[in-house]
Structures are given as structure tokens and as C-alpha cells.
Amino acid sequence: MIGQAVNRVDGPLKATGRAAYAYEHWEAGQPLYGFIVGATIGKGRITRIDTEDAEGAPGVQLVMTYLNAPAQGPRDESIPFEYWRAQPMLTGPDIHFYGEPVALVVAETFEQARDAADLVEVEYRAGRGRFDFGEFEDDTYIPKTVNAGLPTDTAVGDFDAGFAGAEVKVDQQYTTPYEFSMPIEPNASMVAPHGDDDLVVYVSCQITDAARDSVAGTLMMDPERVHIVTPFVGGGFGSKLGIHSETILAAMAARALGRPVKVTLTRQQVFQLVGMRPTSSQRVRLGAGHDGRLAAIAHDVTMHTNPDVEYAEQTAATVRSLYAAPHRLTSHRLTALDLPRGTDVRAPGEAPGMLSVESAMDELADALGMDPVELRIRNEPTVDPERNVPYSDRHLVECLREGARRFGWENRPATPASVREGRWLIGYGMSAAIRGHFQGPTTVRVRLEPDGTAVIQTDMTDIGTGTYTILTQVGAEGLGLPLERVRIDLGRSDHPSSWGSGGSWGATNSSTAVHRACAALRTKLLDAALGDTRSPLHGQDPSAAVFSDGDVAIGGASEALREIVARHHPDGVEAEGQTRFMGDDPNYSDYSINTYGAHFAEVGVDADTAETRLRRMLSVFSVGRVFNPKTARSQLIGGMIWGVGAALEEEAVVDPRSGAFVNRDFAGYLVPVHGDIPADIDAVVLEGYDDKANPLGAKGIGEVGICGSGAAVANAVFNATGVRVRDFPITIEKLLPGLPAMV
Template identity: 70%
Template sequence: MTMIGQALNRVDGPLKVSGKATYAYEHWVDGIQPLYGFVVGATVGTGRITRVDTARAEAAPGVHTVMTHHNTQPQGTPDLAIPFEYWRAFPALSGPDIHHYGEPVAFIVAATFEQARAAAQLVDVEYAGGPGSYDFAAAQDQAYTPESLILGIPADTAVGDFDAGFASAEVTIDQRYTTPCVLSQPLEPQACLVVPRGEDLVVYASAQIVDAARSSVANTLLMDPKHVHIVSPYIGGGFGSKLRIHYETILAALAARALGRPVKVAVTRQQVFHLTAVRPMANQRMRLGAGRDGRLVAIAHNVTMHTSRHSEYVEPTATTTRSLYAAPNRSTSHRMVPLDLVRGEDVRAPGEAPGMLAVESAMDELAHELGMDPVELRILNEPKVDPERGVPYSERKLVECLREGARLFGWERRNAEPASMRDGRWLVGYGMASAIRVHLQAETKVLVRLGPDGAAVVRTDMTDIGTGTYTILTQVAADGLGLPPDRVRVELGRSEFPLSAGSGGSWGAANTSTAVHRACAALREKVLATACGDARSALHGRDAADAVFADGSVSIDGASESLSDIVARDHPEGVEAEGEILGMSDEPNYRDYAIHTYGAHFVELGVDADTAEIRLRRMLGVFSAGRALNAKTARSQLIGGMIWGVSAALDEELVIDQDTGGFVSRDLAQYLLPVHADIPDLDAVLLEGFDDKANVLGAKGIGELGICGAGAAVANAVFNATGVRVRDFPITLEKVLPGLPPMDD
């Protein structure tokens, strides 16, 4: 029986539930007590440090050093020739200028965490504050066009004549949707332990991309990368916030190198808000033009978002619209407004998550205006080829997701008239939305080794951010070598292992599994070549093309020999092979096909007729992502994304202090997230599929698919329940309450 696709329990589960899985902050150096670091952040949003007095902090109990821009070692500066910023230098305490609230202005290193934190309160910093720009709405006139999006994708696209098509449309929608700054909140905050060893630094970090962490540390500290060793075997969630290392790791590395002692840093939950990065706030204008029959004739998605004045980040928010629905006249654009805020970085499903809040809300508005079923409107506008690239889709099952989701959910029970369905004092609403997420591929290598005992070891610097990488790679290797899962050991997250693209962009599982599959194929060839050519083997002289690897043995035409016997006899030191995949720019399929994943969300919720309290009642997602590598972890990933979509629609918002640029909501008491009671009945269904254009395994990424469109389904259900259309996210009580219909007693 093939292992790929089975709902195998997590192989690392026992380690995690027993507390034996070692995360970044939990590493120790035998016989050496580490020092502890604590970051002191700026209390102004822009300006310049004019005086910093560290005398009291330096005299505090346990303090070993206080670092400021006056005594920090020389550091590298970001090299813009490096295409991805996560690999660039990330200097800290490199000068007196303040770029955003909370930026490090000092770093305390003490014998204990408590001593470091206490001493941090004793650092006296004075600033010459400059005028900061923190108001997104007030700075719209400063918007500019970025050179491009990630991977060189154009910032703007145009097909046909949008203005003419929109003007000729019988029915039009022209609305703006606004989304706030939000950020990742992994269970494990950013943390590290940095250990100096001669010329080397060993960095135990919570890093989604090991190579990016290694390169960034080396480029910042002006070191040869061969002297930087990253260790990241377990990560307590990332969601984009650990694609790059941040200030805590650089500061710990600088201090460890200067003091010759290991240094630990754990960022507090409050510090996460200013020491990591955010999804930019955005103003999205959606224009849809259609005939009375519902066929789109024009579609435009124009996005204006904020960016740090000192570090540009362009979220590809409008790119979703380029592939989702057919329309002959099209326009998309991205514009940037520079502000003096924390830098922007990737947050789960960058681009698709906020973009689909707007696209799928607008499609619901069009369906209401036309008096059409929202599901049928989407199916009517299903494209035959990618509407902007003109290439065929590799595997597109959006219509199947819509049909199956409507059937399973009982969509036919929906009443299209807003505020017409009631359950006592609750207004009941149904909403739905489509989902689409681009599938990406990046260069990845894996080494698989068979020992003389017949057990396999898989090595790659790929990481597991809690998504099940250990389990999936175990399944692929077990399948490829005909071994039971307990005869496979997967080792991840070390910079000495073969290079991967890490966990991010929903590409990690498909990338690494494909490389493991190829490594196992190469390993089988080596084993068969020696066995079939060895007169001592039962397989001697037989045709290797007929070989079957199963149950730890190799069989050909009735003859069989165990893998352990073959390896022990012919490869007493073990035998290994490497598997590799190329980046998508070198794979013709990514040029010749539009390769995406798809889904459909369905929501039922209630809105209290007196208070406007919104309560999710049930939610269903039906998805298509090629072949599932593990049915259990796939469903888990999709459900997690759906919950995040609910959160984006109803809860998450960073409130900005317009005097300082700091975030007022900077803890989990004020930055709201759903809890268990908010998510009562939720299910995800993954359709069977196999996308042979994506890779040889037919699998595509799902980590970010679940969030795409989920929030719009919630918003559309709120409208169906109340008749109130909220276009400024999140949807809160005060935005719904004034428009609630009167209730009869």
C-alpha cells in the first residue's frame, strides 16, 4: 500500500506532547551558562537619538554589557542586488536615526532574563523627534508606482480596454475596501541562542528558511557564511514572521561574538508587534462591469497600500484577480504610500488573503445587484485559459469546489433576501466565496541515505513550522524505498544539510517531497545495480526494471532479498543519493501553464438583532490542490487557514497611535484573535486530484489556500443576515449596529 496520501499521525507528535522537541530558546550548551539579552525599543516613531545614558543600566546587578549605536561592531548594509530581502544584511543599532516606534536603541545582556529586563528600564535615551507620517488616509497623494512585485512580476497589468468595457456594462460595481495592518502571531515568539565557537557562530533560531538566516547573519556581521551554522529543528509557527531573522538574532550574535559567551534572547509578546513586521494596510478599489446575464465584461483591481519609508515591501494584492475570472477588459495596479511605520513583510497568503477580501466581496455585491445566485455567477465567469497570460490551466477544479461545497453545505436553503432568515433574536446569514492561490516552486536539494541496517535517513535544511514536514517526508521516503515509516528518520533545519527553499509560500512540502522522491529513485538505481550484478545476491542477473520495493525488501520475478542484506553486503558504509528540483523559472511547465490551487468557502452565521454580535455557526471549505501528501495534515492546514480568514474578517486590526506610530493594540488582550468558542463547527474537504504539471507527485501547496477567500465568505454572510455591507475590515459591532433592521417583538 502506498504511504503517500495516508492520514499518518505525526511522527514528531510524541516528542512534542512530551516536551522533548527542542525549540530555539530551549537549547543549552553543555557546561556553559548562557547570558540573556533584552531589547530596549525607541519611544518615538521617527527622529534621532541625541543622548543615551547607560550608566545606571551598566551598574545594575548581573549586567555584562549594554550595547548602543556607540559601541556596536561594524555591520554590513542591505545589498539590493540580492533579489530576496530575507538574505540581505539586517543591521541593528547601526546609527542614531529612528525609523519606527520600537526600533532597538539599546541591548542589555545580563546573567538572567529578569536582570536584563530590569536593567532595560534604566537606560535613559533622549531624542530629537522629527515629524512622522503615520496617517495612511492623509498621505494618499504621496502614492507612487513600485518597479515590480516579487519575482519581477509587473506591478500593473492591462488587457483589452477597461474604461470602454466598464462604460458599456449594463451593471457596474465600483467600491473601495480597506484592510488594516495585521501581523503573524505564532505561538512561539521570536527567540534564539547564539553560541560563539572560535571563528564560528552557532545560531539556534526559529527560522523558516535556514539559508536566508545564515546569509543574513553572515552579511550583517561581515562573516564568511561557512562560519555561520543555523540550527532550527522545530519551529512553533511562523506564518511569514520567521522567513527572515530579525533584530533579536542579530543583537544576540553581535553580543555573543563580543563577549565570547552564549547569548539567549526571547522576544516578549508585546515586543513582537514592533520587532517583527506587518501586513501593510490597504485601500482596494474594485470595479466590475457585467451584462444583465451576469457575464463580466470588465474587471479592475487597483490597490494602494502603505510601505515603510525606509524599506519597501510590495504585497502582490491584485495578482489574484489576474487569474480568477474571465473578462475581456482588465486592469490591475499596485501603488505605495510611504509611512514611518514598522516594515512590511510576508504574512500568511501575502496578496491573496487581503486581495480576495475585496474581490470576493465585490462579486457578492454584483450577484446581489443582478439578483443572481453567487455560486452561479462565479461558475458563469469561469475562464477557459488564464485571462491575462493566455496559457492553459494545469489543473483547475474551481467549479467542482463550488458545486460540491454548495451541495454539502445545503446552499439551496439560503434566502437571497437580506435580513430575511431569523432564529429567535438572531439574524441568520449565508455567505460564500471562491479561493485561489498560486503554486510556486523553488530550487531544493535532499540527501537520502540507506544504512547497512536497511534504515533510511533523509537530510535537508528544510524546516517544519508545525505543518507536518517530518511526517510527509517520512511518508514519501518510505513509499520510495518500500520501507515502513518507522524505518525512516528525517533530519531537518541545519545549515550543513542540503539546501532547500524552506517553509514559506506554500511551496515547502511539494518542493521537498519531490526532491525526496527523486533521491529515492536514484538510490533504488544504485541498490539494484549492485544487487543485480552481484552473484551472491538472489537478484543476480535479473532485470532491474521489474523490481518492486516493499516491506523492506526488493523483489524481481519471485526472487527477493532484504534491503538490509543488500546494503550490508554491497555498501557496508551505507549508500546515499541526492534529489533535486529546479526553480520555477527553469521549469517549462511554469511558463506554459497557470498552476494554482482552488477552493470554495461557505459560511452560516448569526447576528444578534440587539447588539450586532456576530457568531459563526458553521463553515465549510472544499478545496482542490492536486494530490494530498497526508490527508490528516492537509485538512489541519486548511482548517487553520479558514480560522485565520474568520479572524481577518471579524477580529484582527493593529490600531496606530497617530502621535508616535506605535501600535496601541500590542498584546493579545487588545489584538483580537478567535478562541475555541468562536469557531464551533468547521470542516474542510480536499477533492482528489493530481497535477502532473506541478511536479511528478502531482501535489501542490495548501498551507495558505485555506485563508484565501475565507474572510469574504464571512463578510458576505453578514450582509445576507443584516443587509449591512461593511467594506472596512474588520467587521465590528459599531459598523453593523446602526444599519440593523428593526425586529418585531
């Protein structure tokens, strides 16, 4: 079953509206509705808050502010991962960023709560906030580590000497804007009291275990008393790795009122309360010989962080494993601003980092007069150039060559701005892709029922990426069952815990654990049958056993699994499988384990207006073994499209007077829509198997699609126009002044 292009097993539920998302659960009874009141300044202090009119409004049951909020647990910085920490709300009068919750209004209907929220009167004493990244960019500090525990800075060889002695140099500054995950489903939660002390939390989250610990830590509860329910998540892309204000406020209100309380963020509130990819200023320096071989490479990044909750995106880490060069340097610096905290947005670090590095590589190719594909092949390393360990399974060169062949790269205009079709300037661009593969602790329970059906249980989540489907496939293959006899039960904290969906680790972690649980369950079943004189398999060689179509066969003898279970385990039989943390797995220290890809794009740029349109795009990936080609291709193309948005559209703009995001809706914050993406877009995956990654040979694919894809588009724009834009996204006003005059 593994490797087949199976349709999504949860597709019928979603297509018919029977898949219940966080805001759509009704089993707890009629809920109350909460609406968050946000601060209208970006820095300062509340001097007066009057809730009398709101409390007297129709249907209102509670108005909670810092004056009557319950005591909460503090953020515990000793907990290594942010998403497991307490997230206290309404803790005092100080305002740390625009939109920060200052009150929660709870009423019988959503409309009543929303209308009453307008009646809460808040007066402030505004302070001088730090909102403008450009103004404070030079006021930086050095974080201890960056995201994923990676080192802040690295140095190999003598970069200054290597760069100074290089025959050809590129030294450029690139900037990337604030970006948001923006899943279709806004962050939402319903919290229902259960019994005397328990809470049932229906929430849209990516990591169930983190949500439970965070709620429990905030409300100072025993985690066993918090029950997270999140069977379906309408997209996350990092924005739901941790829980946010809507969940904590709903939980506090539910405990105070003894009734279920629903709270969802409006789309505008998502922009202020969920966190974003930090803006960055990146200096990339490349020094090479005339033959294109890199002698020196450096990537120095400065980005925004919140002064209270540090987040250092690993933007410069990508280059550490990508290209060979004897002299190397990377660094990260943070500028504290009074803005919402930075957070993981799809492909954190790699997405903005590769946008800059792969643009710089294109600039180097142009300076050398060399084909950009050939330049990258000439700088292919034999071992990880900074860790000095072998790669587990690296096929980047194959991706580059196969992509070039399929795309027709030989037809690329050799000279920028040299090809025109009517009003359109035509250009080709390409880039490489790399992303680290991660592994986290995950446990899965597989249970075989007396009727011969299997139930797979884990708190792993499905954020629309196909978890239900691939776990069905792995479980069916592991036990030799038809797909329809495997049921997946996800997203409940009462199930064995996992690292959830994020970081491209979810599929491989959970599938590996299912694989191991099925192996343990097969052993139990075989031991029972082989030792039972009533079984046709009695005394047979277990090494020859074949599980297929609900039976187990050895030679000419076979028996149905349900018969073995009925005799020996009348209530069913189960086993657990685990995946351990990568820090405890020697493969992750002995090898550099990554996924790879190569992107190719063709764009047209209107010679008069600078309107840029993607005409076609092709990417080729090496990701080890693929569980389901259909869901894999969908994810990869989604990532590629995200890269198109990063190159041409996405940009959140801060009002330097208040710290508010000016374009905090889909009218102003642009993302690619159907009209922006041509039908001619495809993702090709090379056959592969990485035995160092896990027993299944598979690696994560959720984010490698976005890595570098924006740079391919940006490089195509340069090839079409001869104009290099280094301040992303590439918009009309940045491109138009440099367009060549046309006769």
C-alpha cells in the same frame, strides 16, 4: 504510504516537551540573556544615551548601543530576495519607527537584563513622522515590481470602454487593516561561539539558508562559519521567513563576550519588530451584462510601505487568473509611512485581495439578483485570461458545486435580513478561492544505513505543518520501508539547502526532492545487486523491481536492502534529489498552476447588539494530490479560521502621534479563539493529481485555506443583515447603525 492519514511522527516529542525550540537549547552551556531596549518615538534622532546605571546593575555583562556596536555589512539590494540580505542593527542615532532597537542589555539572568534595560536613559529629538495612512494615502509611488517578482500593473483590452458599456456595475472601495502573524512561539534566538571563528545560531526561522546568509552578511563572516540550528519552529506564518533584531543582536553580543547569548522578543515587541501585513485601500470595479458575464474587471490597490525597506504585497494579482473578462486592469501603489516594514503574512496578497474582490462579486450578484455560486460559474475562464496559457489542472467549478451541495446552499435566504431565529438574524455567504503554486530550489540527501534504516537530511524546516510526517511517508514509499525505519533530520544549515517553509511551497519542494533522491538510491542499490553473482537478484530485469517491507523483489527472487548495503556499502550509501527553481521549469511558463477552493459560511447576527457569531463553515478544495489527509485538513481549517479573524476581529491600530501600535498584545489584538469557532467546520479536498506541478502531482495547501474565506463570512453577514461593511474587520460599531428595525 503517500496519501495515508498518518499521525504526526513528531507528535510524541512535542506532547512530552522533548522537542527543543530556539529558546530551549542548552547544549552550548549556560547562556547569558539579552533584552532589547526599543525607541519610544516613531521618528527622530537620539541626542543622548546614558548606559552607566545599566552597566552597573547586578549581573550585567554588556550594554550595546550604536556607540559601541561592531561594524556590520550593509543591506545589499542586489540580492534578489529580502530574507537573504544583511539586517544591520544599532547602526546610528536615527530612529526610523517606534520600538526600533536602541540598545541591548546582556546579563546573567533574563530578569537582570530586563530590569537593567529600564535603567538605560535615552533622550531624543523627535521629528514629524508619517504615521497615518489615511492622511498620506494619496501620496503614492509606483513600485518596479510587487512581491514574488510579479508585474506591478497589468492591462488587457480596454477597461474604460468595457466598464462604461457594461449594463450592471459595481465600483466600491474596501479597506483592510494592519495584521500580524502572531505564532505561539515568539521570535527567539540563542547564539553560541564555537571554536575560533564559528557561530552556532539556534533560531526560530522558516528558511535556514536565508538565516545563514543574513547572519553572515550582517556580521561580515564566511557563511560556512555560521551554523543554523532550527529543528522545531512554533509557527511562523511568514513572520520567520527572515531573521530579525533578536538574532542579529544575540550574534553580536555572543561574539563580543565569547559566551552563548539568548534573546527573545516579548509579545509586545513582536508587534513592533517583526513586520506586518500592510494596511490597504482597494478599489474594485466590475462591469457585467444582465446575464452576469463580466465584461470588465479592475482591481487597484494602495498600501503602506516602509520608506527604507520597500514591500509591495501582490494584493491585486489574485484577480488576474480568477475570472474571465475581456477588459482587465490591475495596479499597485505604495504610500511610505514611518512604520515597521511590511512583510509576508500568511497568503500575502491573496488574503486581503480576495477579501475585497469576493465581496465585490457578492455585491454584483446582489445587484443582478443572481445566485452568487452561479455568477462565479458563468465567469469561469477556459485559459488564464491575462497570461493566455492553459491551466494545468483547474477544478474551481467542481469545488463550487460540491461545496454548495454539501452545505445546503439551496436553503440560502434569497433576500437579505429575511430570516430570524429568536434574537439572531441568519445569513449564508460564499466565495471562491485561488492561489498560485510556487516551486523553489531544494536539495535533499537520503542515506541508507548498514542496518537498513533511512535518514533524510535537508535544511527544510517544520513550522508545525507536518514536514517530519510527510517526508517520512514519501521516503518510506520511495524505498519500500516501514515508517518506523525512516528518520528525518531537518533544520540545519550543514544539510543540503532548500527554500524552507513558506509560500505553500515547502511540502511539495522537499517531497519532490525526496522522491528523486529515493529513485537515485534505488538505482544504486539495484545496480549493485544485479551485478553481484552473490545476490539472488543477479541478472534480473530491473524494471520489474518492487521495493517493499525493507526488501527488493524481482519475480520470485528477493533480498533485504540491508544485505545489499552491507556487501557493497558497509558505511552506508546515499543519494541526493533536487527541485529546481520554477523560472527554470517550462511547466511554470507554459501553464497557469494554481490551487482552488470554495468557501461557504453561515452566521448569526444579534438583532439588538450586532454581535456576530459564526454558526458553521464548509470549504471544498482542489489541490492536486494530498500527501496526508489528516495534516492537510488541519492546515486548511486553520487557514479558514484565519479568514474568520480577518473578517470579524483582526486589526492593529496605529497611534497617529507616535507610530506605536496601540493594541500590541492579545488583550487588544483579537484573534479567533475556541469560543469563536463552532464545531461544525470542515474542509473537504477533491481527489486530484496535477502532473504539471511536479512528479508527485501535489500542490501547496498551507495558504489556500485563508484565500477568500473571510469574504464568505463577510457575505454571510450581509445576507443576514442587509448591511454591507467594506472597512474590515466587520465590528459591532460598523454594523449596528445599519441593522434593520425589528418588531
